[in-house]
Amino acid sequence: xxxxxxxxxxxxxxxxxxxxxxxxPEMTDELPQGYLEAQLGxxxxxxxxxGTEPAAAATFLLSDAxxxxxxxxxxxxxxLLTS
Numbered sequence: 212x213x214x215x216x217x218x219x220x221x222x223x224x225x226x227x228x229x230x231x232x233x234x235x236p237e238m239t240d241e242l243p244q245g246y247l248e249a250q251l252g253x254x255x256x257x258x259x260x261x262g263t264e265p266a267a268a269a270t271f272l273l274s275d276a277x278x279x280x281x282x283x284x285x286x287x288x289x290x291l292l293t294s
Contacts (some may be wrong), residue, residue, distance in 0.1 A: 255290030 251257065268287045271277055286292050 224273055
């Protein structure tokens with residue numbers, strides 16, 4: 212059985228900030244005008260992500276190719292966290 216977890220379980224309360232939503236269009240509708248254009252300069256890939264890219268990462272993590280990966284973060288952010 213393969214399990215995919217997108218969070219963590221902790222005793223007590225935990226505060227986890229949400230990353231910027233840079234996958235159009237549904238996730239970006241509520242952002243202020245000009246926000247996305249300002250963020251593009253911070254993304255090393257130089258573009259917004261497509262909706263299929265997080266799904267592709269999840270598909271990889273569910274595959275046999277990822278069978279030895281445990282407790283790792285896999286940011287799908289075009290390099291935003293590294294910039």
